[in-house]
Amino acid sequence: MSDIATFLPWQLDIARRWLGARDRFAHAWLIHGLGGIGKKRFVRAAAASLLCDTPHNGLACGTCQACRWVGAGSHPDLRLIRPDAVAVEEGGDAQSDATESSASSKSSTPSRDIRVDQLRGLEDWFNTATHKGGWRVAVLYPSEALNVISANALLKVLEEPPANTIFLLTANAPDRLLPTLVSRCRRLPLPVPPSDLALQWLREQGVQQPEEWLAATGGAPVQALALAESGGDACPEWLRRLAESAAQGGMPNISAVADALEGSSHAEWIDLLQRYFVDLMLAAADAPIRYFPALAPYIEATSRRVSRAAVADTARWLAQQRAVAGHPLNSRLLVDTALQRVGLAISAGR
Secondary structure: OOOOOOHHHHHHHHHHHHHHHHHOOOEEEEEOOOOOHHHHHHHHHHHHHHHOOEEEEOOOOOHHHHHHHHHHHOOOOOEEEEEEHHHHHHHOOOOOOOOOOEEEEEEHOOOOOEEEHHHHOHHHHHHHOOOHHHOEEEEEOOHEEOOOOHHHHHHHHOOOOOOOEEEEEOOOOHHHHHHHHHOOOOEEEEOOOOHHHHHHHHOOOOOOHHHHHHHHHHHHHHHHHHHOOOOOOOOHHHHHHHHHHHHHHHHHOOHHHHHHHHHOOOHHHHHHHHHHHHHHHHOOOOOOOOHHHHHHHHHHHHHOOOOOOHHHHHHHHHHHHOOOOOOOHHHHHHHHHHHHHHHHHOOOOO
């Protein structure tokens, strides 16, 4: 079988129903849902299915010439539109971009945005006859990587869509996209998979203690697999020490935690702190802990003692820092500032 993307187990029924109505297919689809549940896999498998010469129950057969071309990254009717940085992370196959710009090639740091020239580079493709008179598929992910200029360029394309062309876009949060762009797409929400199905899949991938990894990602199995394969623990030791200190009512050792975070991605450790604060707020409301069940005794003890207002205020502040986590910053200063604020919120009483 060709090396093409296939649907994940929890996507199969949705995909069959959706692709079964391809005779009435919209020209643009926005596939959205929680990050880490497999949206990118879904749209790439959908593209293969739409281009397949002999689909089985609407899904790609994996053996026809079209599927072999998709697997080799050389199908003439498929384009992947993604940031240069994402293409590099994924191995940068031959079909990764709509076009290669001189500006991109001269840049030492791959762009995290979808560039406007990637969309403008599709114009010749739109005017070329499709293979065997079938579909032409443009897969764009993540939509949040569109900047103002590229989003408006895409909007112009969708306002007068090219013939026989389908756009498949992904997004974690459609409300963060240009409203007029969203209005030009049909929406297909992908739900969080049932935990039993997700856990079974993680075990099949060889993940040890899948329950902890799945909980740490809020039920997102693809993200859980990626984190498990990256090494470390579902609940890092620095976060465990911080939670233990907070439960005892003392100020955490900020310096020690900061040393542990030195060199870590801002986005990763801020995400972990955000999840810890969500668990604190859930525990304060007598709701089940979502992300770190292993820390439940410490989180519950802390939630009974701290100010809910202070916890909520710090959670909002962390969300603001997460939004700019990819910007150039003084790394140690951000770590120290964040931990100082977190420490005050979880050590003070009501």
